[in-house]
Amino acid sequence: xxxxxxxxxxxxxxxxxxxxxxxxxxxxxxxxxxxxxxxxxxxxxxxxxxxxxxxxxxxxxxxxxxxxxxxxxxxxxxxxxxxxxxxxxxxxxxxxxxxxxxxxxxxxxxxxxxxxxxxxxxxxxxxxxxxxxxxxxxxxxxxxxxxxxxxxxxxxxxxxxxxxxxxxxxxxxxxxxxxxxxxxxxxxxxxxxxxxxxxxxxxxxxxxxxxxxxxx
Amino acid sequence: xxxxxxxxxxxxxxxxxxxxxxxxxxxxxxxxxxxxxxxxxxxxxxxxxxxxxxxxxxxxxxxxxxxxxxxxxxxxxxxxxxxxxxxxxxxxxxxxxxxxxxxxxxxxxxxxxxxxxxxxxxxxxxxxxxxxxxxxxxxxxxxxxxxxxxxxxxxxxxxxxxxxxxxxxxxxxxxxxxxxxxxxxxxxxxxxxxx
Numbered sequence: 001x002x003x004x005x006x007x008x009x010x011x012x013x014x015x016x017x018x019x020x021x022x023x024x025x026x027x028x029x030x031x032x033x034x035x036x037x038x039x040x041x042x043x044x045x046x047x048x049x050x051x052x053x054x055x056x057x058x059x060x061x062x063x064x065x066x067x068x069x070x071x072x073x074x075x076x077x078x079x080x081x082x083x084x085x086x087x088x089x090x091x092x093x094x095x096x097x098x099x100x101x102x103x104x105x106x107x108x109x110x111x112x113x114x115x116x117x118x119x120x121x122x123x124x125x126x127x128x129x130x131x132x133x134x135x136x137x138x139x140x141x142x143x144x145x146x147x148x149x150x151x152x153x154x155x156x157x158x159x160x161x162x163x164x165x166x167x168x169x170x171x172x173x174x175x176x177x178x179x180x181x182x183x184x185x186x187x188x189x190x191x192x193x194x195x196x197x198x199x200x201x202x203x204x205x206x207x208x209x210x211x212x213x214x215x216x
Numbered sequence: 217x218x219x220x221x222x223x224x225x226x227x228x229x230x231x232x233x234x235x236x237x238x239x240x241x242x243x244x245x246x247x248x249x250x251x252x253x254x255x256x257x258x259x260x261x262x263x264x265x266x267x268x269x270x271x272x273x274x275x276x277x278x279x280x281x282x283x284x285x286x287x288x289x290x291x292x293x294x295x296x297x298x299x300x301x302x303x304x305x306x307x308x309x310x311x312x313x314x315x316x317x318x319x320x321x322x323x324x325x326x327x328x329x330x331x332x333x334x335x336x337x338x339x340x341x342x343x344x345x346x347x348x349x350x351x352x353x354x355x356x357x358x359x360x361x362x363x364x365x366x367x368x369x370x371x372x373x374x375x376x377x378x379x380x381x382x383x384x385x386x387x388x389x390x391x392x393x394x395x396x397x398x399x400x401x402x403x404x405x406x407x408x409x410x411x
Contacts, residue, residue, distance in 0.1 A: 007397040007398055007401035008393065008394065008397040008401070010397070010401075011393070011396055011400050012393060012397070013398035015378070015396075017378065017393065031271075042399060042404055042408060043401070043404050045404075046400055046403050046404040046407055046408075047372055047400060048370040049349065049353050049407060050353055050357065050368065050373065050400075050403065051372050051373065052349075052353075053264070053350055053354060053357075053373060054350055055256065055260050055261060056259065056263055056269070057256065057259075058255045058256060058259035058273070058276065059269070059273050062255065062259070062273055062276055062277070062364075063251065063255070065273070065277050066276070066277055066280045066281070066284075069277050069278075069280075069281045070247075070281060070284050072283075073281065073284075113391070141345055209316065
C-alpha cells in the first residue's frame with residue numbers, strides 16, 4: 001500500500017478493523033513514512049488518554065432523585081412531572097432540596113404499599129428525623145404516622161393531618177409551588193416528603209390551619 | 217461466535233426479559249436491579265456527553281425515568297444493556313439538540329467534580345496529575361460535535377464494538393467507523409494543540 005494515513009485508516013488500523021492485506025500494506029508503508037508513523041503514534045496516544053479518563057461514581061443521592069421522579073410520575077399519571085415544583089435546570093438548589101425530600105416519601109409510600117417487604121436492591125436510607133410507622137398486618141391498610149419537622153402527622157384517606165388538628169377545617173389551601181407554599185417548604189422542608197405522591201398535608205402554620213398540596 | 221458465547225448471550229437475554237416481565241407485573245425490585253446494574257454506566261455516559269457532573273445527574277434522572285416507563289415494553293430484540301445505552305444516547309442527543317446546554321460549554325474545560333471510583337493503586341501525586349489530565353481530556357471531548365462525541369465515548373470509554381455502537385446509534389457500521397475516526401482525529405488536534 002502506498003497510501004498515506006488518513007483519519008479513517010489510522011483509526012481502523014488501531015481498532016484492527018483492516019483486512020490482513022490492508023494491514024500488511026500499511027505496515028510496509030509505515031516503515032518508510034515517518035509522517036504517517038508520527039500521526040499514528042499521536043492518534044494512539046489520544047485514544048489512550050481518552051480511555052484513561054476515570055470512571056465516576058454516580059452521586060449518592062441520585063437513587064433518591066430517581067425514586068422521587070418515579071414516585072412523582074406515578075402519583076400524577078403518565079408523562080407528567082413535578083417540573084413546575086422542582087425545576088431541574090433553573091432552580092437547582094431548591095429543586096435538589098425538594099427533590100430529595102419528596103423522593104423519600106415516594107420511597108416510603110412505595111415501601112409501605114408493598115406486600116411482603118421484599119428486599120430492595122437499592123440501598124435507600126431515610127433521612128434523619130423522619131420515621132414512618134406502619135402498624136398491623138401487611139394485607140390491610142393500616143394507620144400510618146410520620147414524624148416530620150418535629151410534628152406527628154397521621155395518614156387519613158390521602159391526607160396527612162397534623163396530630164391534634166383532626167376535624168379542623170383548613171383556613172386555606174396552599175399549593176407547594178406558590179410563594180406561600182415555597183415559604184412553607186423552606187421553613188419545614190421535610191414536609192416535601194409527605195406530598196411527593198400527590199397526598200395533601202393539613203398542618204398548623206403559626207395560628208392558622210392550612211392545607212398544603214402539590215397537585216397539578 | 218462460538219457455541220459458548222451464543223449460550224451465554226441467550227442466558228443474558230433471558231435474564232433481561234425476566235427483569236422486564238417482573239417490572240411489567242409490578243415487581244418493584246426489578247427496576248431496582250436495573251438501576252443497580254446500570255447506574256454507573258449511564259452516569260458515566262451522561263457525564264462524558266454533557267461534560268459536567270450536574271448536567272450528568274439531571275440527565276441520569278431523565279434517562280432512568282424513561283427506562284422505568286418503558287422497561288415493561290422491552291422485548292429482548294437487543295441486550296438490555298444495548299437498549300439502555302440507546303435510551304441514554306437518544307435522550308442526551310435530543311437534549312443537546314433542543315436545549316443545546318452542552319454547547320454553552322464548548323469552549324470551557326470539562327469538570328471533574330463527581331467522586332471518581334476509588335483507585336487504591338495510586339498515591340496522591342499521581343491522582344492530582346491524573347485529575348489535571350482528566351480535565352484536559354474531558355474538556356476536549358466536550359468540544360466535539362455530539363455525534364462524534366457519542367461514537368468516541370461508546371468506543372473508547374465504554375469499550376463497545378463497532379457492531380454494538382451501530383446497534384445503539386442505529387446507524388450503519390460505515391457511519392460508526394467514520395464518526396469514530398473523525399472524532400478521534402479532532403480530539404487529537406485539540407489535545408496536541410494544548411501540549
